[in-house]
Amino acid sequence: MTTFAPRASTSVTVGIPGTMRALVKHHAGPELRLDAARPVPTPGPRDVLIRVTHAGICGTDRHIWEWDAWAASRIPVGIVTGHEFVGKIVALGSAVSRYQLGQRVSAEGHISPGTGYNARTGAAHIADDMVILGVDRDGCFAEYVCVPEENVWPVHETIPDHIAAVLDPLGNAVHTVMEANVSAKTVLVTGVGIIGLMAVTVAKAAGASRIFVTDVDPRRLALARRLGAVEAYDVRQGSDWIKHVRSATHNGVDCLIEMSGHPGAISDGFSALRPGGTAALLGIPSKPFAFDLTNHVIFKGAKVLGINGRKMFETWYQMEALLLSGRLQLDEIITHQLPIADFAKGFGLMQSGEGIKIVLKV
Numbered sequence: 391m392t393t394f395a396p397r398a399s400t401s402v403t404v405g406i407p408g409t410m411r412a413l414v415k416h417h418a419g420p421e422l423r424l425d426a427a428r429p430v431p432t433p434g435p436r437d438v439l440i441r442v443t444h445a446g447i448c449g450t451d452r453h454i455w456e457w458d459a460w461a462a463s464r465i466p467v468g469i470v471t472g473h474e475f476v477g478k479i480v481a482l483g484s485a486v487s488r489y490q491l492g493q494r495v496s497a498e499g500h501i502s503p504g505t506g507y508n509a510r511t512g513a514a515h516i517a518d519d520m521v522i523l524g525v526d527r528d529g530c531f532a533e534y535v536c537v538p539e540e541n542v543w544p545v546h547e548t549i550p551d552h553i554a555a556v557l558d559p560l561g562n563a564v565h566t567v568m569e570a571n572v573s574a575k576t577v578l579v580t581g582v583g584i585i586g587l588m589a590v591t592v593a594k595a596a597g598a599s600r601i602f603v604t605d606v607d608p609r610r611l612a613l614a615r616r617l618g619a620v621e622a623y624d625v626r627q628g629s630d631w632i633k634h635v636r637s638a639t640h641n642g643v644d645c646l647i648e649m650s651g652h653p654g655a656i657s658d659g660f661s662a663l664r665p666g667g668t669a670a671l672l673g674i675p676s677k678p679f680a681f682d683l684t685n686h687v688i689f690k691g692a693k694v695l696g697i698n699g700r701k702m703f704e705t706w707y708q709m710e711a712l713l714l715s716g717r718l719q720l721d722e723i724i725t726h727q728l729p730i731a732d733f734a735k736g737f738g739l740m741q742s743g744e745g746i747k748i749v750l751k752v
């Protein structure tokens with residue numbers, strides 16, 4: 391167990407300006423504003439201050455940008471957005487013991503004081519008392535971000551910045567695929583957006599025997615094939631693909647990785663799952679919907695896993711191991727790197743579908 395020996399001095403903050411540029415949710419409506427003089431956060435005793443170099447735009451950020459019903463109900467106006475990043479430590483709280491100035495780090499964006507039942511029993515990713523960076527407290531679309539020492543993840547020197555900036559969503563994909571236990575098994579990924587595509591390359595690296603995917607975007611289906619899918623079905627052409635999957639497997643895939651959150655895709659995914667198969671669900675439906683629990687889960691004997699966030703920090707260690715194995719193909723998924731001043735273009739590329747993962751250079 392780590393013991394914290396508080397340093398005699400206060401926080402090290404030499405050379406840090408008082409204000410910074412930051413992408414702020416400036417009103418209860420669409421878009422974000424780049425503020426030029428947001429105060430730089432002050433680290434508490436057990437926090438580190440990080441100079442952000444690269445930050446990924448997430449689907450969550452798009453919800454916040456578009457100000458949909460979820461964002462309106464959850465996001466405090468005035469917050470600095472963003473939760474996926476890499477940067478360098480520039481200040482240490484007085485009690486921080488494990489990190490050094492200049493160290494290149496990312497961070498787990500789910501922050502828990504660690505006092506609740508789940509946090510104390512190895513399930514901090516679903517802790518009751520959790521707050522999320524860039525959702526509930528100021529995030530990383532800024533020159534500086536402050537996070538607790540407990541959440542810091544040191545980035546291996548061989549992992550490039552544009553990949554280190556997207557460890558958060560990659561961790562979602564790794565968590566889902568690892569929970570589904572895909573090794574030597576057939577896998578169906580429903581929905582190949584950013585995390586679905588990441589799940590394809592992770593499943594391939596983790597030893598899935600055959601990967602099938604569905605989507606409605608031919609470009610993403612083609613990319614999924616390049617990443618290792620043997621069959622990629624455009625569901626706009628009907629549901630015959632379910633028969634093909636069943637006949638190519640033992641009456642259905644062993645593992646369903648659900649990444650779309652779309653009611654039709656979820657039902658079809660369960661139709662293509664074999665009796666006794668495992669479904670790992672990460673995609674989030676926008677509202678409750680009718681679902682055939684009797685046939686899709688109960689009679690089928692399906693094992694259903696809800697996936698949220700990343701296990702702290704088992705998923706992070708698995709992700710690093712997979713990255714260092716050299717078997718993950720992420721370069722085609724990260725389609726654009728833009729200066730933060732071009733943030734509006736970044737969100738536009740995401741909305742049009744022209745871009746997949748967009749990384750902002752801060």
Ligand code: ZN
Nearest residue numbers: 448474558559
């Ligand atoms: Zn994210």
